[in-house]
Amino acid sequence: MIRAVKGTRDILPPSSSVWNHVEAVARAVFRSYNYQEIRTPIFEETQLFLRGVGEETDIVTKEMYTFPDRGGESLTLRPENTASVIRAYIEHRLDQLPGLQKLYYIGPMFRRERPQKGRYRQFSQIGAEAIGSPSAMVDAEVIEMVAEVLTRCGLTGFSIDVNSVGCPACRPKFIEALRQRLESVAPQMCGDCQRRATTNPLRVLDCKVPEDQPIIDALPSIHEHLCADCAGHFELVKTLLSDRAIPYEVKPRLVRGLDYYTRTTFEFTHGALGAQNSILGGGRYDGLAEQLGSKVPAPGIGFSIGEDRLVMSIEETQPDTARPVLDLFLAPLGPAAVRHCAALAYDLRKKNTVVEVGADGRLKRVMETANKLAARYVLIVGENEMNAGAYALKDMASGEQTTVTREQLLARF
RNA sequence: GCGGUGUUAGCUCAGCCGGUAGAGCGCCUGAUUGUGGUUCAGGAUGUCACGGGUUCGAAUCCCGUACACCGCCCCA
Incomplete structure (x- = not known):
């Protein structure tokens, strides 16, 4: 018998109707914020992701579906969509259009990881990008919007974590301070952290080993190292979220895995998901467009919802939603x-x-x-x-x- | 990529120390002629994940493979 390949699956009724519902809700909310849909190709030149996502990230080093085209060109099934959206933005000179570019997408992404519940090799993301403004207003609006999508999907019990990871002016100084401190304390930490101390100091902050927590708590915080601009930006984002009565928690240790993030980063988690408790992640990426060859700056911010995980949370929280009439x-x-x-x-x-x-x-x-x-x-x-x-x-x-x-x-x- | 657990009818699972398989639910048929949901009676379905080994004999023991799940890494 031929079966669906490892890490892929069929979405059957009645679950498929939950998927449709989630997508319809997202489209309606996005529209109300004046976002419009963009559809980019499902594969791109490999180079796009190397430069966009970051050569040292796990996604690029070990998770991409990369293959040579018959003409010899290296192509890659998209592991995420932000790089593609920015590529399209640059290619079609969307910066010449009036106002912010507010774009959303829904579609499959591909990552060759070890499958698990809530983690698939083909999975779907619902995401949006607001490109063309560095304003903290946009950050707050984006977070508000995605929270609204989850709420209108009927999801309760998720929590919102926010952080600032600084900018090219201040983050390197923080990493250096972190590295120095780790030289003395890392030997007392778990094996993974000892390795991370040199390879990727920021990751140490994400360690979940209980014994390491007191040590991590005593490490330098990014917030002590943010430059004046970044600190002011972060304060404004928090103020705007409070204005809307959106409950959030500042997580100084929230470090995202993609290289392009600057300043605001955020993550929504839900308890029903097990080890893969992250239901959505996002952040600001002010330098990405230039990294991808844009001649004009195009600061932006975006997020992507793990649709598989959102559907899973809804089905576990409210089992009787899918009943076709x-x-x-x-x-x-x-x-x-x-x-x-x-x-x-x-x-x-x-x-x-x-x-x-x-x-x-x-x-x-x-x-x-x-x-x-x-x-x-x-x-x-x-x-x-x-x-x-x-x-x-x-x-x-x-x-x-x-x-x-x-x-x-x-x-x- | 690393470690662990699991894989028996469509689904959920039982099968003790090896003697070639069961339950519940579901499905199908019937309880006379144009009426469902309850009840009753009957029925079908499995190369016991796949491949190899041990054995007179393996769903049951051993090895390998595939897949799923849990943890790690990481992320959506």
């Missing part, structure tokens, strides 16, 4: 009624009524089928009904049966 089930008795029902269904469906036509057979059997499909009403169409010009309409919930003419039926459904 079947308005009317037509039960034909005899070949003539089958033709009659087909024509009737055609007219009803033009009005977007959800209609199913049963197979000809014993009424008992047809009723059983209608019941299993959870039909609201069943319309019985046999010789008697066709001769009389009136159908028997049964309310499946109450069991009551009434008589309706074709006109009455079309007016009602």
Whole structure:
């Protein structure tokens, strides 16, 4: 038997309707903030991600689906979408358009990691990018917007963590201070941290080993090293979030894994997800466009929601959300009624009524089928009904049966 | 990429120390002629994940592979 490849999966009903719901909610919220959809290719030149995501990141060093095209060019299945959006922004000179560019996307991403619950090799992200402004106003609006998406999806119990990772002016100084301090304390820490102390000092802050926590708490904080501009920016973001009564927590240790982040970073987590508790992540990337060859600066901020994880949280939190509606089930008795029902269904469906036509057979059997499909009403169409010009309409919930003419039926459904 | 647990009917699982498989749910059929949800009776379905080994004999023991899940790394 041929099975779906490792780390990929089929989204079947009724789960697929939850996916559709989530996407519809996101589109509606994005629209209300005046975002418009962008669709970029699912694969790009490998070079885009090397430069955009960062050569030293885990994504680039060990997780990309990279393959040579038949012409010899190296292509890569997109591991994330921000780099592609910025590439499109530059390529199509969107900086020449008036105002901020506010773009959203929904689609599959690919990372070759060891699969786990909530972690797949093909997964879907719902994301948005606001490009063209360095203002803290935009940061706060983006965080507000994504919180609104989760809330309107019916999700509760998520928490919002924010931080500032500084800018090219102040972050290197912080990293240097961190490195120096780690020289003395790292030997007392876990093996991973001893390694990180030299390879990636920022990662030490993310360590979850309980014994290391007191040591980490005593390490220098990024906030002591932010330059005046970065500190002011972060203060304003926090003030604006408070103005909106959005509950957030400052996590000085929140370090994101992509190289392009500057200043504001944020992450939403949810307890129902297990080890992969991050439901969405995002941040500001003021230097990314220039890194990708833009001649003009294009400061931006964005996020991406892990759609698989969002759907999973919703399904675990509220299990009975996905229930498709079947308005009317037509039960034909005899070949003539089958033709009659087909024509009737055609007219009803033009009005977007959800209609199913049963197979000809014993009424008992047809009723059983209608019941299993959870039909609201069943319309019985046999010789008697066709001769009389009136159908028997049964309310499946109450069991009551009434008589309706074709006109009455079309007016009602 | 590293470590661990698991893989038996469509689903959830049982199967003790090796003697070639079961339950519940679901599905199908019937309880006479045009009426569901309850009840009753009957029925179908598994190369016991795959490959190899030990054995007279393996779902049951051993090894390998695949996949899923848990933890690590990292992230969505």
